[in-house]
Amino acid sequence: MIPKFVADVMLGSLSRWLRLFGFDTLYSNNFKDFELIKISLQEGRILLTKDRILAKSKLLKEVIFINSEHIDEQLKEVFLYLKDKKFDIKSNSHRCPVCNGEMREIAKEQIINEIPDYIAMTIDEFYICDSCGKIYWQGSHKEKIDEMREKILKSID
Numbered sequence: 836m837i838p839k840f841v842a843d844v845m846l847g848s849l850s851r852w853l854r855l856f857g858f859d860t861l862y863s864n865n866f867k868d869f870e871l872i873k874i875s876l877q878e879g880r881i882l883l884t885k886d887r888i889l890a891k892s893k894l895l896k897e898v899i900f901i902n903s904e905h906i907d908e909q910l911k912e913v914f915l916y917l918k919d920k921k922f923d924i925k926s927n928s929h930r931c932p933v934c935n936g937e938m939r940e941i942a943k944e945q946i947i948n949e950i951p952d953y954i955a956m957t958i959d960e961f962y963i964c965d966s967c968g969k970i971y972w973q974g975s976h977k978e979k980i981d982e983m984r985e986k987i988l989k990s991i992d
């Protein structure tokens with residue numbers, strides 16, 4: 836089963852990374868505690884929180900208390916939980932780090948006027964977010980994501 840998440844206000848950076856890894860992750864800077872619990876239960880999302888008291892709520896079914904302040908340690912805490920609960924830790928989908936929208940591949944000709952010339956000349960693979968319309972392309976960005984993913988997977992082995 837591929838996990839879905841909802842994260843509290845303290846975990847913006849962790850949310851962006853989980854989206855980059857392809858996981859459906861809801862984040863808003865104004866979810867109240869009761870909303871986080873409701874979303875988690877109704878949508879079957881694992882709650883990510885830095886709030887010890889919230890993490891202990893008896894209402895919650897799936898919750899990860901995030902202890903660390905450092906992003907790679909935070910990701911490790913999430914992936915250890917997923918491994919322990921036998922969730923799928925590899926996701927093939929692409930999620931927009933800005934809005935959590937689904938991304939799809941798009942032909943260069945369709946977006947040629949919206950990208951810098953040097954990108955148009957050197958890159959052939961593009962993605963667009965279906966929700967906010969932001970355009971992404973393969974590049975150093977992807978290497979950074981793969982590197983981080985490998986580092987985290989190795990650390991939980």
Ligand SMILES: [Zn+2]
Pocket residue numbers: 931932933934935936964965966967968969
């Ligand atoms: Zn988006």
